Amino acid sequence: MLVEYMIVSFLLFAIGAVGVMIRRNFLIMLMSLELMLNGAGMILIVMSYYLGNVSGQVMFIFVAAVAASETAVGLAIAIMMYKRKGSIDINDFSVLKK
DSSP: OOOHHHHHHHHHHHHHHHHHHHHBHHHHHHHHHHHHHHHHHHHHHHHHHHHHHHHHHHHHHHHHHHHHHHHHHHHHHHHHHHHHHOOOGGGGGGGGGG
């Protein structure tokens, strides 16, 4: 039972990591980051249940808070970049350096 949950969480994390590395669309990259955070959070919850300790579940609350704030900030950046350039392609983000 434990191994199956760990495999699923590893697959979630791996799919998210591949999505971040391959895709150039900012929104797809944000969704991939969410998959990575959910995979890491699932490992925390599974290990917490397996060990009989609630500290992993408490850490998942922090992971969920980070995921929510990352989404809010990322979407705000995407909206501003779309207003400025008309695209949310990652290659257009070099404008932020100026």
